[in-house]
Amino acid sequence: MVQSRAGVVLATFTLASLTLFFYAFASSSPEAHNYHEQQPLGNEELSWQHTKRVAIIGAGSGGSSAAYYLRKYAGTQPVNITIFDTKNYIGGRSTTVNVYNDPTEPVELGASIFVSVNYNLMNAVEEFGLDISGFTEDRPGEENVDPLAVWDGSKFAFRQAYTEGKLQDWWSLAKLLWKYGPTAPMRTKKLMSSTVGKFLNMYEAPLFPFSSLSTVVEEAGLLEATSDTGEQYLVKNGINGKFPTDLIQASTRVNYGQNLGLIHGLETMVCMATDGAVSVRGGNWRIFSGMVDASKAEVRLGTRVSSVTRDPNGPNPKTWVLSSHGPSGEVVEEEYDDVILASPYQFSELTISPELKKTPDEIPYVTLHVTLFTSPNKLDPEFFGLPVGDRVPEAILTTLNETEQASERFTRGTSSDAVGSVGFFSISTLRSTVNFNLDPGSPSTDENTRKGRYEYLYKVFSPKEFTDAQLYEILGAKTAEEAKISWSYRKIWQAYPYLYPRVTFEDPIMDTGLWYTSGIESFxxxxxxxxxMGMNVAKLIANEWEKEAELKMKYHNENGL
Ligand SMILES: Cc1cc2nc3c(=O)[nH]c(=O)nc-3n(C[C@H](O)[C@H](O)[C@H](O)COP(=O)(O)OP(=O)(O)OC[C@H]3O[C@@H](n4cnc5c(N)ncnc54)[C@H](O)[C@@H]3O)c2cc1C
Structure with missing residues (x-):
């Protein structure tokens, strides 16, 4: 499934696809330490080339990709790459936990979904032979349970009907058109396609590689999308009525915890580009683990980098001294030619010296509470105003009610104001599970004779803690005994920035030999x-080495060396 960058097949917009990005739930348990031998590409090494030393701070998507592409782009230049991460696993915000603490039952705790136009991830899936699943594939898919609804706290603004067997795109589309008319959905699809098409140019020359993110955004023609709120961008493009507030906003809320009055137009479109949404079985972190393996980097997990220092007046003015603190408290100081910071600067607790000409601005991030839990109980129909005995849709997205929608306090608000009276961004039934820990009738350890209890795995996104009392309520229970929650896991993330409209972005170059990937997050x-951005920084570095090598070669040739 390698994607051709030229032949961009853009998303088929259906309501089914709308939900894809949000409700993926894969997982795995974080990897243990993973060290690799250094293997400089030394065969064709020229006598005057010295092995470059590159440090990457952060083993998430940005850092792993930087390592992977640097190894590819380095060509004949020998390079030793060292990746540091404070966490003891690879993947950063792409990580999993094990339901019932059972390693065969991983579930995504952070980033869940990627889509067919995500070339780097899709290509890595293919290269590393990873197994992917469609976003609804693991859902229970029980008879007469609608796949999706949008809840505003007192009523369903939209409900997608159960269709025989499985979701059918044509039906989803028909339902969408029936409710909202053809104009808004079709215009949204067209706008999304053209916006995504512009973005994809950033992968290719002449835009790639880019040393200024602000400039490339302008050159790609995306400033009009980033400089407006989603609401403004949609109105300017003739997309009005209830479709944006019912459905597009449900999507920006589940994906980014923000409403259309705040989030910028480009990220709004990203929320609609959901065609071919998948996740990696076992956890999306496998992509990044595969990249790190392929890069042959040395990986130092459980190791925090505290400072990077360069002495412009010293004997090695271009060399960075990096100080790290290992898992046993050991402090190591080492020299590097290039250092890549692949984490938001504001969370890295990193001291950089000399002082940067432009320190990345501190920007507000969405504090997101993720609550995972299992129970044999179904979601309570009465909580959602449905008759007793009705089944609640599998995925509940949310939007503001009409009163809140009229108020900027909510439409432009953050946290509790953003979520409004509904109190959560989404509740989804990820899959059914069998809990073998609770098998009073048949406590056998033999896989074939164990019966276990049929349960559901749920995931809630909310801006504040989703309390036990709230969990009981949505399960229609008054007590813990009635709720029968057999396993739960809570995590608070600084998940993603509040994506306010903007026209400038943090650049990938912080200083000579000091690079930054996370500026792309507010884009x-x-x-x-x-x-x-990891790939971009890798290419910028490789280009510099190439220029340096050319100069050295010229000098050697001219001087008969
Ligand atoms: C709940 C949730 C759901 C999401 N859903 C999706 C989704 O469905 N699809 C999608 O594409 N994206 C999703 N995202 C966003 C996505 O996770 C991020 O945009 C992306 O993973 C960021 O990758 P990164 O490598 O830039 O940063 P990170 O993944 O945050 O990696 C940075 C790493 O740097 C390390 N680090 C920081 N400082 C130091 C230091 N001083 N020394 C050593 N190590 C350090 C950190 O420990 C961390 O591991 C979601 C995010 C969350 C939280």
Whole structure:
């Protein structure tokens, strides 16, 4: 499934696809330490080439991709890459936890979904032979349970009907058109296609590689999308009525915890580009682990980098001294030619000296509470105003109610104001599970005779803690005994930036030999865009080495060396 960068097949917009990005739930358990031997590409090494030393701070999508592409782009230049991460796993915000603490039951805790136009991720899936699944593939898919609805706290603004067997795109589209008319959905699809098409130019010359993100955004023709709120961008493009607030906003909320009055137009379009949404079985982190393996980098997990220092007046003015603190508290100081910071600067607790000409601005991030839990109970129809006995749709997205929608406090708000009276961004039934830990009738350890209990795995996104009392309520229970929650896991993320409209972005070059990937997050915050920036920085570095090598070769030739 390698994607051709030229032949861009853009998303088929259906309501089915709308939900894809949000409700992926894969997982795995974070990897253990993973060290690799250094293997400089030494065969064709020229006598005057010295092995470049590159440090990468962060083993998420950005850092892993930087390592992977640097190894590819380095060509004959020998290079040793060292990746540091404070966490003891590879993947950063792409990580999993194990349901029932069972390693065969991983579930995504962070980034869940990527889509067919995510070239770097899709190509890596193919190269590393990873197994992917469609976003609804693992859903219970029980008879007469609608796949999706949008809830505003008192009523369903939209409900997609159950169709025999499985979701059918034509039906989804028919339902969409029936409810909203053809204009808004069709215009949205067209706008999304043209916006994504512009973005994809950033992968190719002449735009790639780019040393200024602000400039490339302008050159790609995307400033009009980033400089407006989603609301303004949609109105300017003739997309009005309830379709944006019912459905597009449900999508920006589940993906980014933000409403259309705040999030910029480009990220709004990203939320609609959901064609071919998938996740990697076992966890999306496998992509990044594969990249790190392929890069042959040395990986130092559980190791925090505290400072990077360069002495412009010293004997090695271009060399960075990096100080790191290993898992046993050991402090190591080492020299590097290039250092890549692949984490938001504001969360890295990194001291950089000399002082940067432009320190990345601190920007607000969305504090997102992710609550995973299992129970044999179904979601309570009465909580959602449905008759007793009705089944609640598998995925509940949310939007503001009409009163809140009229108020900027909510449409432009953050956190509790953004979520409004509904109180959560989404609740989804990820899959059915069998809980073998609770098998009073048949406590056998034999796989074939164990019966276990049929349960559902749910995931809630909310801006504040989703309390036990709230969990009981949505399960229609009054007590813990009634709720029968057999396993739960809570995580608070600084998930992604509040994507306010903007026209300038943090650049990838911080200083000579000091590079930054996370500026791309206020442009688009996804695994793919972090990977794109990792690839971009790798290419910029490789180009510099190439220029340096040419100069040295010229000098050697001219001096008969
Ligand atoms: C709940 C949630 C859902 C999401 N859903 C999706 C989705 O469905 N699809 C999608 O594409 N994106 C999604 N995202 C966004 C996506 O996860 C991020 O945009 C992307 O993973 C960022 O990757 P990164 O490598 O830039 O940063 P990170 O993944 O944050 O990696 C940075 C790493 O740097 C390390 N680090 C920081 N400072 C130091 C230091 N001083 N020393 C050593 N190590 C350091 C950190 O420990 C971290 O591991 C989601 C995010 C969250 C939280």
């Amino acid at each position: 688009i915050s996804t695994m793919e865009t972090s990977s794109l």
